[in-house]
Amino acid sequence: xxxxxxxxxxxxxxxxxxxxxxxxxxxxxxxxxxxxxxxxxxxxxxxxxxxxxxxxxxxxxxxxxxxxxxxxxxxxxxxxxxxxxxxxxxxxxxxxxxxxxxxxxxxx
Amino acid sequence: xxxxxxxxxxxxxxxxxxxxxxxxxxxxxxxxxxxxxxxxxxxxxxxxxxxxxxxxxxxxxxxxxxxxxxxxxxxxxxxxxxxxxxxxxxxxxxxxxxxxxxxxxxxxxxxxxxxxxxxxxxxxxxxxxxxxxxxxxxxxxxxxxxxxxxxxxxxxxxxxxxxxxxxxxxxxxxxxxxxxxxxxxxxxxxxxxxxxxxxxxxxxxxxxxxxxxxxxxxxxxxxxxxxxxxxxxxxxxxxxxxxxxxxxxxxxxxxxxxxxxxxxxxxxxxxxxxxxxxxxxxxxxxxxxxxxxxxxxxxxxxxxxxxxxxxxxxxxxxxxxxxxxxxxxxxxxxxxxxxxxxxxxxxxxxxxxxxxxxxxxxxxxxxxxxxxxxxxxxxxxxxxxxxxxxxxxxxxxxxxxxxxxxxxxxxxxxxxxxxxxxxxxxxxxxxxxxxxxxxxxxxxxxxxxxxxxxxxxxxxxxxxxxxxxxxxxxxxxxxxxxxxxxxxxxxxxxxxxxxxxxxxxxxxxxxxxxxxxxxxxxxxxxxxxxxxxxxxxxxxxxxxxxxxxxxxxxxxxxxxxxxxxxxxxxxxxxxxxxxxxxxxxxxxxxxxxxxxxxxxxxxxxxxxxxxxxxxxxxxxxxxxxxxxxxxxxxxxxxxxxxxxxxxxxxxxxxxxxxxxxxxxxxxxxxxxxxxxxxxxxxxxxxxxxxxxxxxxxxxxxxxxxxxxxxxxxxxxxxxxxxxxxxxxxxxxxxxxxxxxxxxxxxxxxxxxxxxxxxxxxxxxxxxxxxxxxxxxxxxxxxxxxxxxxxxxxxxxxxxxxxxxx
Numbered sequence: 001x002x003x004x005x006x007x008x009x010x011x012x013x014x015x016x017x018x019x020x021x022x023x024x025x026x027x028x029x030x031x032x033x034x035x036x037x038x039x040x041x042x043x044x045x046x047x048x049x050x051x052x053x054x055x056x057x058x059x060x061x062x063x064x065x066x067x068x069x070x071x072x073x074x075x076x077x078x079x080x081x082x083x084x085x086x087x088x089x090x091x092x093x094x095x096x097x098x099x100x101x102x103x104x105x106x107x108x
Numbered sequence: 109x110x111x112x113x114x115x116x117x118x119x120x121x122x123x124x125x126x127x128x129x130x131x132x133x134x135x136x137x138x139x140x141x142x143x144x145x146x147x148x149x150x151x152x153x154x155x156x157x158x159x160x161x162x163x164x165x166x167x168x169x170x171x172x173x174x175x176x177x178x179x180x181x182x183x184x185x186x187x188x189x190x191x192x193x194x195x196x197x198x199x200x201x202x203x204x205x206x207x208x209x210x211x212x213x214x215x216x217x218x219x220x221x222x223x224x225x226x227x228x229x230x231x232x233x234x235x236x237x238x239x240x241x242x243x244x245x246x247x248x249x250x251x252x253x254x255x256x257x258x259x260x261x262x263x264x265x266x267x268x269x270x271x272x273x274x275x276x277x278x279x280x281x282x283x284x285x286x287x288x289x290x291x292x293x294x295x296x297x298x299x300x301x302x303x304x305x306x307x308x309x310x311x312x313x314x315x316x317x318x319x320x321x322x323x324x325x326x327x328x329x330x331x332x333x334x335x336x337x338x339x340x341x342x343x344x345x346x347x348x349x350x351x352x353x354x355x356x357x358x359x360x361x362x363x364x365x366x367x368x369x370x371x372x373x374x375x376x377x378x379x380x381x382x383x384x385x386x387x388x389x390x391x392x393x394x395x396x397x398x399x400x401x402x403x404x405x406x407x408x409x410x411x412x413x414x415x416x417x418x419x420x421x422x423x424x425x426x427x428x429x430x431x432x433x434x435x436x437x438x439x440x441x442x443x444x445x446x447x448x449x450x451x452x453x454x455x456x457x458x459x460x461x462x463x464x465x466x467x468x469x470x471x472x473x474x475x476x477x478x479x480x481x482x483x484x485x486x487x488x489x490x491x492x493x494x495x496x497x498x499x500x501x502x503x504x505x506x507x508x509x510x511x512x513x514x515x516x517x518x519x520x521x522x523x524x525x526x527x528x529x530x531x532x533x534x535x536x537x538x539x540x541x542x543x544x545x546x547x548x549x550x551x552x553x554x555x556x557x558x559x560x561x562x563x564x565x566x567x568x569x570x571x572x573x574x575x576x577x578x579x580x581x582x583x584x585x586x587x588x589x590x591x592x593x594x595x596x597x598x599x600x601x602x603x604x605x606x607x608x609x610x611x612x613x614x615x616x617x618x619x620x621x622x623x624x625x626x627x628x629x630x631x632x633x634x635x636x637x638x639x640x641x642x643x644x645x646x647x648x649x650x651x652x653x654x655x656x657x658x659x660x661x662x663x664x665x666x667x668x669x670x671x672x673x674x675x676x677x678x679x680x681x682x683x684x685x686x687x688x689x690x691x692x693x694x695x696x697x698x699x700x701x702x703x704x705x706x707x708x709x710x711x712x713x714x715x716x717x718x719x720x721x722x723x724x725x726x727x728x729x730x731x732x733x734x735x736x737x738x739x740x741x742x743x744x745x746x747x748x749x750x751x752x753x754x755x756x757x758x759x760x761x762x763x764x765x766x767x768x769x770x771x772x773x774x775x776x777x778x779x780x781x782x783x784x785x786x787x788x789x790x791x792x793x794x795x796x797x798x799x800x801x802x803x804x805x806x807x808x809x810x811x812x813x814x815x816x817x818x819x820x821x822x823x824x825x826x827x828x829x830x831x832x833x834x835x836x837x838x839x840x841x842x843x844x845x846x847x848x849x850x851x852x853x854x855x856x857x858x859x860x861x862x863x864x865x866x867x868x869x870x871x872x873x874x875x876x877x878x879x880x881x882x883x884x885x886x887x888x889x890x891x892x893x894x895x896x897x898x899x900x901x902x903x904x905x906x907x908x909x910x911x912x913x
Contacts (some may be wrong), residue, residue, distance in 0.1 A: 015251075051770035053504075058472055063409040063436050068384070071403055072372055074394045078334065079360030081304050084353075086270045090240040093293065096326035097237040099348070100819035101230075102170075103325075 004045035212248030449854030472501035648687035
């Protein structure tokens with residue numbers, strides 16, 4: 001889950017002005033009449049860190065929900081391709097072709 | 109003993125059973141029934157039925173992975189339906205069952221025209237791919253068949269690609285024509301070759317795999333899992349093993365990445381905080397120190413046991429941070445008293461810092477957090493915490509508002525007023541605080557002050573409706589006084605000022621007063637018009653008549669003498685719910701403004717009201733509001749009628765019992781008879797059981813008043829069991845009981861564990877802890893434990909007098 005700072009794309013030590021500017025930029029990017037959901041996210045994020053007090057409260061009392069999928073995606077970014085052996089390639093191909101062939105459950 | 113032979117079914121019965129089994133998807137039974145029928149006679153519809161049952165049964169057994177059986181059943185179906193063509197699933201079953209010669213023979217027997225049709229092309233391609241693993245299948249095709257002809261080329265291309273001889277692979281692929289059953293495999297290989305140099309371009313090339321190809325799924329998988337920004341981890345969890353291994357190769361995963369994947373798979377389906385935490389820590393090199401620290405820190409809230417391991421890995425956590433994490437953990441567990449305890453310790457840690465490093469705002473925010481956690485269940489703790497927070501950060505408007513609200517809730521108007529004044533010193537133009545101050549002044553009957561505040565409010569917020577209403581009421585009040593004094597020019601001035609605040613003519617009272625003034629100044633016709641307008645605005649005939657009566661009385665008119673001026677109220681009128689609730693509001697309003705005229709204003713409406721209480725459709729809430737309005741305005745006869753009607757609709761409703769007693773005692777608690785006290789005790793229990801807190805509170809207040817009267821007579825009240833004790837002990841005991849009841853859970857545990865080390869106190873309920881603490885604390889007063897325990901009510905420790913009933 002993204003933090004409000006990530007949603008608004010501002011540094012965690014950004015001040016009121018910078019946050020307001022980032023918020024207005026984001027609202028222009030995602031106007032409510034075009035993307036209600038994105039706008040809501042932006043609005044909620046802004047309301048969480050709009051003032052110094054809110055930012056402090058956020059830092060003290062908010063604990064993010066760890067997004068493991070995102071973390072793992074970063075850790076598992078592809079490297080240089082390793083050539084598989086021929087048996088693995090044909091095996092995977094046959095496995096996928098049979099899956100595809102059998103995906104229609106009732107013969108017609 | 110007689111032997112019973114099973115009765116043979118008639119043909120009709122058998123046919124019906126067969127069709128029923130087919131309809132209900134009992135294909136095995138359907139096959140048996142149709143076979144029996146066909147033994148009797150060959151009928152086309154039965155043959156069709158049997159064929160359909162075979163076909164469906166084949167699908168059923170294939171779902172269970174019984175490929176051989178599925179093949180046989182399908183072939184039985186095909187025998188009965190000679191016009192049927194082999195389907196792709198049948199082909200798949202044959203392949204799964206390892207019947208390759210049959211597979212090849214089948215395709216060859218269909219002829220070249222079939223292979224050019226959509227199904228034929230798909231089957232030929234599947235066969236060509238299966239042939240990559242099964243040389244026997246290739247041998248089953250004639251040499252000139254494209255599968256047999258192109259098989260060596262594609263094998264060569266695959267071997268060369270896998271060995272890194274890209275040129276050789278590309279050369280072999282060039283010889284595979286675009287109509288070959290291997291054409292899509294050729295595209296796949298070309299894409300894989302390209303991905304080596306340009307991953308994104310290779311993935312784009314995969315889009316050329318044909319939509320009806322059996323390679324399409326594989327191409328999609330590569331596109332999804334081979335993305336340059338990494339695959340969605342959870343999306344690749346359910347892949348079959350070979351495809352998964354292939355993807356790992358294509359993504360070039362290192363051993364460490366594969367280990368991480370293996371660990372991650374374990375907790376993906378069954379998340380366990382400890383496992384996740386340990387996996388993250390052991391893979392922090394791969395995940396990156398900063399990201400891993402951040403994620404582990406998030407996890408500590410759910411898994412505080414990991415704090416030591418976290419510190420070993422990432423360095424020491426400050427004492428404040430540890431308390432913060434523990435507090436957040438308790439919040440997630442819903443243990444707010446414990447969370448508040450940790451927050452308090454966290455604030456203490458912050459306060460220990462040297463003056464120049466001390467962060468007072470953080471401390472204040474923590475106290476506000478404690479207040480928020482305690483707001484509902486322990487308002488006195490919330491009040492104390494907010495007070496502490498304002499010492500550290502006095503500029504927080506919301507805290508003043510909450511303090512006012514909480515003190516009002518705790519029936520501490522003096523404290524509420526102090527906080528209100530404090531708040532207004534810091535925020536003199538704050539609408540919320542000004543509104544609270546205006547309402548408080550009205551309640552204190554400080555009307556001048558209230559009107560002043562309303563004026564200030566309207567200057568800041570010209571559409572502030574409560575302020576506007578209050579000012580209108582103030583002008584109307586003055587107008588009434590001047591009217592009684594005969595100073596009609598001043599009446600006119602006041603009414604004009606009120607009218608300027610109500611230009612849209614929405615205030616019924618104002619119209620009526622204008623009407624009465626017009627009677628003196630402009631004549632009856634104009635007066636009648638204005639009074640009719642007021643009548644219309646009042647919200648129903650009942651409210652209108654009440655308004656008319658009370659406004660006339662407030663001007664020293666007798667309503668009966670001026671009644672001809674107003675529209676008449678039908679004597680058989682039954683007031684609906686809206687009218688009754690409107691009347692509740694009016695009674696409450698005039699209870700503050702013109703209390704002395706209320707009885708006379710309501711008197712002519714009694715018959716209508718009594719009839720209206722009996723109507724169906726009034727809820728418990730409605731009766732409660734009506735009852736409260738009559739109780740507040742000391743209309744005991746109407747209160748009694750209302751309670752009687754309510755108890756008919758809602759038997760055993762505790763509020764009805766209370767209203768009956770209150771009405772009979774005319775609101776004076778000490779007039780209650782022992783029998784009435786008894787019935788109220790039952791009613792308060794019922795109210796608590798039904799979670800009807802407001803009724804419970806009313807009855808408890810009644811008891812409090814009753815006990816207050818008795819205290820005056822009996823020095824001080826002691827709970828049952830303490831009668832032989834010196835009553836001077838009571839105040840000290842009550843004070844101790846209060847301390848115990850308001851003590852945070854963590855403090856309670858700490859206190860008890862000092863006296864009783866080793867007790868599993870953390871597992872005890874709050875009630876059990878309170879009982880133990882009460883016993884300990886009262887023991888300090890020199891009261892024997894047996895007596896103390898005896899005095900504890902089953903629900904908890906001995907309570908203050910009203911609760912101990």
